[in-house]
Amino acid sequence: MKAEQFPCPCCGCLTFPGSPADALAYICPVCMWENDLFIAFNDEPSDENHGLTLNQGRANYRTLGVCDPRLAPYARKPFPKELP
Numbered sequence: 461m462k463a464e465q466f467p468c469p470c471c472g473c474l475t476f477p478g479s480p481a482d483a484l485a486y487i488c489p490v491c492m493w494e495n496d497l498f499i500a501f502n503d504e505p506s507d508e509n510h511g512l513t514l515n516q517g518r519a520n521y522r523t524l525g526v527c528d529p530r531l532a533p534y535a536r537k538p539f540p541k542e543l544p
Contacts, residue, residue, distance in 0.1 A: 465542070468493055470517045470527050472544040490538045491521045492531035 465474040466483075470493035476483045485508075486495045496508035502518075505511040509527065512520075517527035526535040 467544060469495070469514060471521045471538075473538040473542040474544065475538070475542055489536055490542065491517070491525075491527045492535050493517050493521075493527045 464478070466476040466478065467473065468475050468488040468491060471488060471491035473488065473490045475488045475490055476486060476495070483495050484497070487493070488495075493514075494506075494508040496506040498508075499506050499514065502514040505513055506517075509517060512528060520527050520529065524532065525537075526532045
């Protein structure tokens with residue numbers, strides 16, 4: 461039985477194995493957002509993402525295809541089964 465995939469908090473692609481709470485230290489291969497269970501608000505700087513807020517990461521993903529431009533060489537396009 462295949463495990464259910466959950467959406468990345470940043471790009472929304474179905475890349476998280478298990479719920480985000482179960483995916484500690486997981487980095488989305490599409491947008492490169494590192495799961496951060498300790499941020500309470502979308503405008504709170506994320507220690508896991510070098511101080512980026514989730515809203516900044518989402519805005520970057522919409523325009524650049526990655527949450528942080530420095531990580532663009534490591535990101536990939538979503539697979540069809542990962543599209544929200």
